[in-house]
Amino acid sequence: DSGVTQTPKHLITATGQRVTLRCSPRSGDLSVYWYQQSLDQGLQFLIQYYNGEERAKGNILERFSAQQFPDLHSELNLSSLELGDSALYFCASSTGGTSSYEQYFGPGTRLTVT
Amino acid sequence: AQSVAQPEDQVNVAEGNPLTVKCTYSVSGNPYLFWYVQYPNRGLQFLLKYITGDNLVKGSYGFEAEFNKSQTSFHLKKPSALVSDSALYFCAVRDRGSGNTPLVFGKGTRLSVIA
Numbered sequence: 001d002s003g004v005t006q007t008p009k010h011l012i013t014a015t016g017q018r019v020t021l022r023c024s025p026r027s028g029d030l031s032v033y034w035y036q037q038s039l040d041q042g043l044q045f046l047i048q049y050y051n052g053e054e055r056a057k058g059n060i061l062e063r064f065s066a067q068q069f070p071d072l073h074s075e076l077n078l079s080s081l082e083l084g085d086s087a088l089y090f091c092a093s094s095t096g097g098t099s100s101y102e103q104y105f106g107p108g109t110r111l112t113v114t
Numbered sequence: 115a116q117s118v119a120q121p122e123d124q125v126n127v128a129e130g131n132p133l134t135v136k137c138t139y140s141v142s143g144n145p146y147l148f149w150y151v152q153y154p155n156r157g158l159q160f161l162l163k164y165i166t167g168d169n170l171v172k173g174s175y176g177f178e179a180e181f182n183k184s185q186t187s188f189h190l191k192k193p194s195a196l197v198s199d200s201a202l203y204f205c206a207v208r209d210r211g212s213g214n215t216p217l218v219f220g221k222g223t224r225l226s227v228i229a
Binding site for chain 1: 146148150156157158159160163165204208215216217218219220221222
């Protein structure tokens with residue numbers, strides 16, 4: 001158990017809908033990262049937050065947004081969903097300090113868009 | 115831009131034999147390198163990392179990896195494979211920039227250990 005929690009575990013929704021994925025980082029970790037894992041694209045970095053502020057952006061669609069709250073949990077919002085958004089969405093966390101290297105991953109949320 | 119290549123989609127090895135999962139990387143400077151493992155319906159688990167120092171790094175579950183700067187490689191190895199090692203393995207690289215930059219992952223290599 002990495003200490004990173006994600007809810008829900010599974011999500012099934014229809015095209016055009018909006019969903020919110022939630023992540024709680026390990027205790028003490030300030031950095032949160034979101035990744036998307038799909039069969040054709042592999043593991044892709046979406047966005048990173050550090051202590052409530054956006055730190056880096058990857059291949060995140062404009063229909064997707066995220067935020068990190070004062071208690072450090074993070075939410076990833078996916079809107080106007082398309083079939084191609086079906087994927088596993090992972091959250092990872094790290095301490096964010098200068099000696100922080102590896103990231104610890106949550107169990108993921110499997111999103112199915114029908 | 116950083117990139118990672120895992121040239122083999124699938125590696126098959128007999129139980130008890132040594133295993134190697136290959137990884138090569140491309141970064142502009144000196145890298146931080148990582149290996150993660152993913153079991154079915156699970157998240158990624160951290161195995162080991164290379165930051166600096168000894169080129170041979172040891173990690174969890176008896177795995178080790180060798181950093182080779184001249185060949186820009188970071189191959190994952192284990193002297194004696196177990197059936198329970200069967201999983202999807204990802205190599206990842208991170209730039210030594212300021213702060214905690216995101217990981218760039220390879221496509222993954224599926225390891226199958228046959229009894």
